[in-house]
Amino acid sequence: MAELAGLEDSKAREVNERHGDDHGVNLGKLRALAKRLKTQHELARELWASGDTAARLLAILVCRPKAFGDDELDAMVRQARAPKVQDWLVNYVVKKSPHxxxxxxxxxxxxxxxxxxxxxxxxxxxxxxxxxxxxxxxxxxxxxxxxxxxxxxxxxxxxxxxxxxxxxxxxxxxxxxxxxxxxxxxxxxxxxxxxxxxxxxxxxxxxxxxxxxx
Missing domain, CATH: 1.25.40 (Serine Threonine Protein Phosphatase 5, Tetratricopeptide repeat)
Structure with missing residues (x-):
């Protein structure tokens, strides 16, 4: 979370907020961080639980999509109010799920x-x-x-x-x-x-x- 906070950029936040996304992290830098972390499903769950939009985007990138149950995915989509979080959740996680x-x-x-x-x-x-x-x-x-x-x-x-x-x-x-x-x-x-x-x-x-x- 501290590393994510360090990636905060006012110009990125301005652009993101125009699209309804309340975070200020450049998505390229977020993907680079996810690449370094690789798949860490339990970390992904903790990041999601934080409620922070940038953390939830990172969670989507480091999770194991098929490890989520249907009830868990249902709860997550109802919590995903930021457009980018919902978009990534559906495209990167739910589409790969057996549910x-x-x-x-x-x-x-x-x-x-x-x-x-x-x-x-x-x-x-x-x-x-x-x-x-x-x-x-x-x-x-x-x-x-x-x-x-x-x-x-x-x-x-x-x-x-x-x-x-x-x-x-x-x-x-x-x-x-x-x-x-x-x-x-x-x-x-x-x-x-x-x-x-x-x-x-x-x-x-x-x-x-x-x-x-x-």
């Missing part, structure tokens, strides 16, 4: 929109990598009905799922494009030069173009 599918189903329907967004992130992963058994039409029904009025983080996760359905599944592409055009979610999202807009119709169109060009 990922059970948690996806439970979280997607959770009344807490932050928890539900984690469920939708896992669903997007399945849309791309293991779509067998998914009701893609049903997912589009839910997105069409609920995405427009969803809180920001849940809206973003639903929009990602919409885009991935449109990109990966040609049979649903026209409907995905239509939903995106009608709902106009993230239409005016500021996008840096050289980056693809998160607005689903633009995102789908660009990624399909790249696939076709390969």
């Amino acid at each position: 990922a599918e059970d948690l996806r189903l439970a979280w997607s329907a959770d009344p807490d929109p932050v928890v539900a967004s984690a469920g939708w992130a896992l669903t997007s992963e399945r849309v791309v990598k293991k779509p067998e058994g998914l009701d893609l039409a049903g997912l589009l029904d839910v997105i069409e009905a609920e995405m427009k009025g969803a809180p920001d983080r849940l809206q973003w996760a639903m929009n990602t799922c919409l885009a991935q359905i449109g990109i990966e599944h040609p049979g649903y592409r026209v409907r995905a494009l239509d939903i995106g055009e009608r709902l106009q979610v993230l239409r005016d999202y500021p996008t840096p030069p050289g980056c693809t807009s998160p607005f689903a119709p633009i995102w789908i169109g660009e990624m399909v173009r790249r696939k076709d060009a390969m």
